[in-house]
Every structure is written in C-alpha cells, then in structure tokens.
Amino acid sequence: MSHTTKLLPALAAFFLAGCMTAPAGAAPQRAVSQADVDKATEILGASVAFDTVAGRGRVPAYADYLAGVLKAGGFADEDIELVPLGETATLIATYHGKSAEAPIVLNAHMDVVEANPADWVRDPFRMETDGTYYYGRGVLDDKYGLTMLVTTLLRLKREGFVPSHDLILVLTGDEETTQKTAEAIAPRFRDARFVLNADAGGGTLGEDGTPHYYSLQAGEKTYADYEIVITNPGGHSSRPTGSNAIVDMAGVIERIAAYEFPVQTSEVTLGYFRESAKQTPGDLGEAMAKFAADPSDADAVARLSKEPEYIGQIRTTCVATLIDGGHAQNALPQHVSANVNCRIFPGVSPDSILQKLQELAGPGATVSLPLAAHSSDASPLDPTLMAAVRKAVDVEAPGVPVIPNMSAGATDSLFFRAQGIPSYGVCGIFMKPSDDFSHGLNERVPVASIPGALNYWHTLLTELSK
Ligand SMILES: [Zn+2]
Known part of the structure; x- marks a missing residue:
C-alpha cells in the first residue's frame, strides 16, 4: 500500500x-x-x-x-x-x-x-x-x-x-x-x-x-492534493484596506466545504452496498439497500453522507487539510496557501476537479495541482x-x-x-x-x-x- x-x-x-x-x-x-x-x-x-x-x-x-x-x-x-x-x-x-x-x-x-x-x-x-x-x-x-x-x-x-x-x-x-x-x-x-x-x-x-x-x-479513488493560493499587496495592520487574504481564503474554504460533488456509482460500489446492506443492521443498512436499488434516492444519499466511512463511496470528496498564511503579527497578509486533499471517483479527471475548485474559489484565488494525480x-x-x-x-x-x-x-x-x-x-x-x-x-x-x-x-x- x-x-x-x-x-x-x-x-x-x-x-x-x-x-x-x-x-x-x-x-x-x-x-x-x-x-x-x-x-x-x-x-x-x-x-x-x-x-x-x-x-x-x-x-x-x-x-x-x-x-x-x-x-x-x-x-x-x-x-x-x-x-x-x-x-x-x-x-x-x-x-x-x-x-x-x-x-x-x-x-x-x-x-x-x-x-x-x-x-x-x-x-x-x-x-x-x-x-x-x-x-x-x-x-x-x-x-x-x-x-x-x-x-x-x-x-x-x-x-x-x-x-x-x-x-x-x-x-x-x-x-x-x-x-x-x-x-x-x-x-x-x-x-x-x-x-x-x-x-x-x-x-x-x-x-x-x-x-x-x-x-x-x-x-x-484517485488521490490528489490541490494548492490554493491567494496573494494581496498587504500593508500595515493599523490601516485595514477592506481586502484581506486570510479572510478571502476563509471564504474559499467555506465554499469548498459546503459544495457536494455529484453522487456517482459503479458496478463495484453498487455491489458493495448491496452486499454490505445484508451485514449492516438498522437504518444504515436500509439506506445501503435503497441506494443500491436507486442511487437517486435522496434520503439514502443523505443517510450515507452522514457516515465518514461511506461518504467517499458515493462521490468525490475534497477537504482542506493544511493552511499557511501571513508573515507578521502587525502586517496585512500578503500570501495565504491552503492544501485541499481530494479523493476522486474513478473515471473523473483530476483536471475537471481542478476546474470545479477554481470556480468555487473565485478569480481572486489560484488553484493548481502541483503533483500529477494518477487516476484509473x-x-x-x-x-x-x-x-x-x-x-x-x-x-x-x-x-x-x-x-x-x-x-x-x-x-x-x-x-x-x-x-x-x-x-x-x-x-x-x-x-x-x-x-x-x-x-x-x-x-x-x-x-x-x-x-x-x-x-x-x-x-x-x-x-x-x-
Ligand atoms: Zn502494500
């Protein structure tokens, strides 16, 4: 591994x-x-x-x-x-x-x-x-x-x-x-x-x-780390300009966190949920069975999405994992970067995820994929x-x-x-x-x-x- x-x-x-x-x-x-x-x-x-x-x-x-x-x-x-x-x-x-x-x-x-x-x-x-x-x-x-x-x-x-x-x-x-x-x-x-x-x-x-x-x-799933960078002219912290790279990055990260990538299935994941349903008691097992029968079942999707163990089985997921920003306690930040780690559903290109993240981040931020992501x-x-x-x-x-x-x-x-x-x-x-x-x-x-x-x-x- x-x-x-x-x-x-x-x-x-x-x-x-x-x-x-x-x-x-x-x-x-x-x-x-x-x-x-x-x-x-x-x-x-x-x-x-x-x-x-x-x-x-x-x-x-x-x-x-x-x-x-x-x-x-x-x-x-x-x-x-x-x-x-x-x-x-x-x-x-x-x-x-x-x-x-x-x-x-x-x-x-x-x-x-x-x-x-x-x-x-x-x-x-x-x-x-x-x-x-x-x-x-x-x-x-x-x-x-x-x-x-x-x-x-x-x-x-x-x-x-x-x-x-x-x-x-x-x-x-x-x-x-x-x-x-x-x-x-x-x-x-x-x-x-x-x-x-x-x-x-x-x-x-x-x-x-x-x-x-x-x-x-x-x-x-495909493993991919995206880097998001926001830069700003900065200035003295006693003279706020109305624009702040840390605040802007906070907005970007909130938008990414709130975004749900589309629900996806494959023969493998449907078979996984069909068989796992038989092993899983209660409403979770019911949600698995419903999802395997009908992946558009919104209740089943909502139930599975609540479980960290299963959310990644139904869609691409992206989460912020690292953040670095600012250079002095008394200066407006000039540079903020964040790492967003994605687990991409098979068949989805890492480039299309980059485009989505750029769209969510907005024009004031630059999103890149520093290391090639290998997908299959x-x-x-x-x-x-x-x-x-x-x-x-x-x-x-x-x-x-x-x-x-x-x-x-x-x-x-x-x-x-x-x-x-x-x-x-x-x-x-x-x-x-x-x-x-x-x-x-x-x-x-x-x-x-x-x-x-x-x-x-x-x-x-x-x-x-x-
Ligand atoms: Zn191994």
Whole structure:
C-alpha cells in the first residue's frame, strides 16, 4: 500500500494492509502439505530480513534472493528478469503456459514502510514468533502476499501443472513511496487478461475467529492534493484596506466545504452496498439497500453522507487539510496557501476537479495541482474471475459473501488499470481487524493463516488457468 492515506470504509478498513487467517476446519480440495507451509514460512522469514525501506537500496538484493528461490524451484534463468530503476527494481518471472493467450499478471511489492527499531518491541527486520503470530516489518504488507504467490508457483511447478496461458509474476519495488516501478512496467503488460494483486483485498474474521466476508478490491479513488493560493499587496495592520487574504481564503474554504460533488456509482460500489446492506443492521443498512436499488434516492444519499466511512463511496470528496498564511503579527497578509486533499471517483479527471475548485474559489484565488494525480477506472467484475475467487474463498471460508470494494487509493493496481488491464486485489488471508498493524508498530500475521492462504492461491490460479 502506498504512503498516501487510504480511507477505506470501516467495513473494510483493515485491508489497508495490502494483504490480509484461515479459519480452522475449512476443507480445501487439495490440502497444502506441511512442507509447503514450511517453505512459505522460510521465505517469509528471509524476506523480512531484507530491510527494503525506500532509500536503503536493498530491493535488488531481495530480488536476487527471490530469483534464486524461483530458479531452485524450476524457473529457467531466462524466464527471470530484473529491471532496475534508480535504487530499486522490478522482478519479473514467467511461468510458461500452453498457449500464447493473454497472460495473467500476479503482482505484489518488495518494498516496505520504514520501521524504527527503537519504537518496536522486537527487531522489525528479523521475523519472530510467539507461536500465534509472526512479527516483522512487511510480514503482512506485502511480503505475506508476495510469499504466498511465490510458494504457490513453486508448488504448481513441482506438481507439473501447466497453465493454459502464461502466469507472470511482477514484483514491484517502491509501492509504499513513489510507485515509479509499477508506472514504468505496467505498459509492458497491456495485453494481459488481468492483474491479480496480493496487496489488497482479503477476508475478515470476527473477533471470535468466525469468517464474516471476503473483500475483493476492484477500484481505487484517485488521490490528489490541490494548492490554493491567494496573494494581496498587504500593508500595515493599523490601516485595514477592506481586502484581506486570510479572510478571502476563509471564504474559499467555506465554499469548498459546503459544495457536494455529484453522487456517482459503479458496478463495484453498487455491489458493495448491496452486499454490505445484508451485514449492516438498522437504518444504515436500509439506506445501503435503497441506494443500491436507486442511487437517486435522496434520503439514502443523505443517510450515507452522514457516515465518514461511506461518504467517499458515493462521490468525490475534497477537504482542506493544511493552511499557511501571513508573515507578521502587525502586517496585512500578503500570501495565504491552503492544501485541499481530494479523493476522486474513478473515471473523473483530476483536471475537471481542478476546474470545479477554481470556480468555487473565485478569480481572486489560484488553484493548481502541483503533483500529477494518477487516476484509473474501476475494473469490471469479470464473471470468470468472480467465480474463481468464489471457489478459492470457499476453500477457506465456505459461503461467506464476496464483496467488491473500491478503496480510497492507492495500490500499484492503479497503474495497471490506467493501461486498461482489469486489476483485482485478491489477497488470500483471513484476519481480524484487530490484528492489522500494517504500516504501524509490531506488524504481525497469524501463524495459522498460512495453510489457508496457500490453498486459496492454488485454487484461484488453477481455476483461472484450466
Ligand atoms: Zn502494500
């Protein structure tokens, strides 16, 4: 997951982790062996030991390690490519299929968020366990998803499985920061059937360990920071001129706060509200059901708009987040700037939002978008993909709802979606919200989650490659 804050709806807030424990008692069709579980544990532990934090230049060394693991598992030298980019890199490994049909890209990221050892109970870059959890930076986000993908590919090789088309593992190297590796590599896979991203989506357990639902990420809002600037000749504060940049900025911010962007829907958000309605009691659940049936229902829109968790699921939102202005206690302000952070609905251009903000701000203010905002459309809910995810989820948690989800951005999927490649966050972990410490201190994953996640990926990849 990116460093940019992701405000997922409460129902799915813990998928921030990138990937998300298998409930005991699930009955996989092809139960994973203890040897594979041990292999995954070994790879996960070795992975955590590479401190792939931005700026330390450790991603290439980690990629070399992974290349070695893949080669030892049967990948040919020429099927593994390391694409350097600055201090980081992308690792691409091709698992050849029977035909030249459009390949499926399997995506995860090798980098991790910074971790200060002084703040952690344990060394963040040495995986440790208390028997219930594995601890370490990246043990969830995203080295868990990455490890489950790699271990599943090794298992499929050993089983002699030949997919109907190529499976291409694409491991990016800066997802948590600049996302340049995904941006650079995505165009190469324009012809892919779709991207399965291990960095988003996943299952949710109740606090009693019962599986509640599975979330599939199929869209992301666009993250954009707009700068609004108002300048003024200023003057001595003892001689007010009737014009004041701080007062003018206050008016601009009030107008933006009062403005409601139009209500929007997609197949993903309508499916999200339809399924979430069944899980949500009271008038809120009723509003979800009404909205899913009729997005123009004003009462339903008003009810959902009151909830910070859901307002972003029905429209673009923009809020003032920073303000800076004035230069002396006894001078009229000459310069005031404000940052307005927007989460833009998929399909809406960042430029059109800029125009709207400029219109609201008025001619006395200048609105700009200092850093390019990367936008992407939501991916269609492909029936074959949905059926395969259904089957893979049933291996872990039979019958739980599969709920499509639009996150507040951003994973590397956005760059693939921007190339027109449908991309889905389909991590294999089932986890309690209270177990998610990704990006934070003492990041952990349940030890018991590994067999279920391995069975999930094995089912998903074989179903999609028949
Ligand atoms: Zn991540």
